[in-house]
Amino acid sequence: MAIRYTDRVYALGLAARWLHLASSVLLVGAAAMIVIAGRSDRATALHWERRVLASAWGWALAALASGLVVIGAQTALFEGRAGAAFEPRAIERVLLETQAGHVWLVRAGFLAILAAFLSLRVSVERRADWRAARGEAVLLGVAALLPLAAAGHAAAVEPDTARAIASDGLHVLAAGIWVGGLLPLALLLKTAATEAGADARPYAVLAARRFSRAALVMIVLLAATGTVLAIIHVGSVAGLVGTSYGRLLLSKLALLALALAFAALNRSVLLGRLGGDGPTVGRPAMRRLSSFVVVEAILALAILIIVAAMNVTPPARHEPPVWPFTIRLSFAALEGRADEATRALIGSQIAVVGLVALITGLAMRAWRLPLAAVALAALGAGVGLALPPLTIDAYPTTYLRPSVPYQAGAIAAGAVLYQTNCAGCHGPRGAGDGPDGRGLPRPPADLRAPHTAQHTAGDLFWWISHGIPESGMPGFVSRLGEEQCWELINYLRALSAGYAARGMGPTIERDRRWLVAPDFTFSVGPTPPHALKDYRGRNVLVVLYALPGARARMSQLAQREGTLAMLGVEVIAVPINADPDAIRRLGPDPRVMFPVVTEGAETIVAAYRLFAVAPHVELLVDRQGYVRAITRGTGEATDIDALVAQIQQLNAEKIAAEAAPEEHVH
C-alpha cells in the first residue's frame, strides 16, 4: 500500500508540473495563432479572436497558479522537508538564492504582465495598433516560456551550457507554437463550418493553410533541437533503452510519431479539400479537420506529461544504464575470426543494396511494389547474414560506467582484494594457474590475456559480482561491495595492460599511445596534494628508485633537472621502499628540485610495478597521459642524452585530440 500511496503522490506533483508546462505552452500558441491567422473584420472571426484572447488570459492565470505549486514543491525538495513548501521564508530563500528561483521570478513577472495586458481593453481599430497589441502578447508569452530552459537540465550541461540552453529554449518555443496553435485552429474551423459562421470560412481556410506552413517549420525545428538535446542528455543507445530518462524519451517519440501521422494526414488530405468559396464546399472537410486537429492536440498534450516527468528525472547520461537485452553488437567480436568477418561484410553489402533499392522503389511510380518487395527481401537477408557474427553476450551491467576511476589507489586496493579472493583459482599473477582452479568445469581464465578487449568494464563487473556458473567461477556480490568490484576491475585492467607492456622498452614508438598511466595523487612534505593529471600538457618522468642502489642516477637527474625542465619534462621521484624521510636521505648535494613523493608512494609503486619490475624503473609519460617508454635498470648513471632524444621525439609529435581516458574503458 505504501508504494501505491507514493505513486499517487508522485502523480500529483507531476500533474502540477504538467499543468504549468501545458498552460505556458498553450498561452504562447494561442497568442501566436492570432498573429499567424492575421487580422479580419468578419464578425465570426472577431468573435473567435476574442475567445482565443480570453483563453490566453486563462492560461496565463493557470500558469501562475500551477507555478506556485511547483515552486512550493521545489522548496520542499531543496530544504529536504515537506513542510518547507508552506513556509514563506523558505520559499523566499529559494526564489532569491537559487537559479531556479530567479528563473521562476522572471517568468512569473512576465506572466503577470501578460495577464494584466490581456485584461486591458486596447483599441485595435488601426492595423498598426492590432499588430502592436497582438505582437506584444506573443512576445510576453515567449518571454515567459523561454527562461524555462535556464532552470532545466540544460542549465547544468557542461561545457557548452549556452548551446544546451539555446536548444532547449528553441525546443519549447517551437513546441509552444505548434501545440498551442492547434486548439484555437480547431475552434476556428468548427465555428466556420457552422451555418452561422459562414462569413469566416475564407478566413478559416487561409488560417489553416498558414498554420500548417508554420507548424511544418516548427516540427523541423523540434526535430533538430530535439536531436541535439537527446545527444546531450542521453548520448548512447544504452542510455536510451537502459534508463528511466531514455525510456521516457522513447515513449515521447512514439507518441510524437502518432501525432505527426495525424498532422501529415491533416495536411496532405484534408487541407486540400477546404478550398472553394461556395457556402457548402469544404464544410464537411472543415468539420473533420477540426476534430482531427483536436486529436493531434490531445496527443501533443500527452507528450507534455512525459516531458514533465523527464524534467524531474535525472538525464540518462548521469544514470547507470541497465542493458535490457542478453546480446549486443560489437565489431570486437570479429577480431581474429576472418571467416565471420567476411560473412558480416557480405551481409552488410547485401543489406546496403537492399536499402538503396528500397529508397529507389519508393521514389519511383512504376514497379514500385515489386521493387520494394525485392528490396525488403535483400535487406532482411543481408541483416540476417551480417548480424549473428556481430552479436556477443551482454549483461544488465554491460554499459555500466566504473564508479571508481583508474587510479593507482584503486589498483593497489584491487591487488590486495585479488590476492585474498581470486588468486586461489586465477593464480597469484593472474595466469589462471591457482591450485583451487583444478577440477572446475572450465579452467580459470588467464586474466593477463588481452581478451578483455572484447569486454566492457561492465561485463567484468557482471562476472565478478554474479559469477559464471557454467564454468565454476563464483559470484562475489555478497562478499564484496560495488566499489570493491570496481577496484578489482581496475587492478585487472592494469594487470593485463602491464602484461602487454612487457615488450615496451626505453625507446618510444612514434604516435603509438595505448598504455594509460594510472593517475595518482601525492604529497611532497607539507604542500597541498598534486595529481599526475595536473601535469597534462607536460611530459612526466616517473622514477621508481631505491637507495643506495640508485644514488648515482638520482644525482644525475638532480644535476640535469634544468635540461629536462627546458624540454618540458617534470620528474616525479617515488621511493620504492616508501620512505617518509626520502627527501633528507637523498642528501643536499646536488640539490633535488623535483618532487620526491613522501606520501602515497606505496600505492604508486604497487600500481606501477605491474608495468615493470626492476630495482630501478623510469616511465616516460607523454603530454596526454600515456606511458610511452619504460627503462628498467639498477640505478647507475646512464647517458642522459638518450633520454633527451626520446623526449625531443615526443615533443615533435602532434597532440591528438583525445587525452588518456581516466576510466576503465575498452
Added chain:
Amino acid sequence: MRVARRLVPAGLAVLALWPAAALAHAVLVKSVPAQRAALVESPPRVELWFNERLEPAYSKALVTNEAGTQVDLRDVAVSPEDSRRLAVSLPPLAPGRYTVSFRVLSVDGHVIESKLTFTVKDRR
C-alpha cells in the same frame, strides 16, 4: 476543516517531487582527500568537485569523527571561482577515521546526497 482539506492535496503535490531526490545519482567527480585515503598529515581542508554547477545556498558538507562529532571549521562554501567545487576547512585532526557527508543541489534542481571517508594515520 475546509482549509485543511485544501491543504492536503497541495501537500501531497509537494511531496511528489520526493522521488527526484531519490533518483538523482551521485556525481562527485573527485575529492581531496580521496575516498578512503589514508593520510600521514592531517589535511587542511576537504574539497569536493562535482560534474555540475552547485547552488551555494543549498550545498553543504560536514566532517565528523568516529564518535559522530562535527570537527570541521563550519565554513563550508561553494568556491566563487569554480561553482562545481565545495570546500570546508579542517583544524589539525587527531589520527582516526573521518566521514565527509554532503548534500548538494545542482543548478538543474537535483539533490545529491552522499558520504565518503578518509583516515588520518598515526605518525610513525
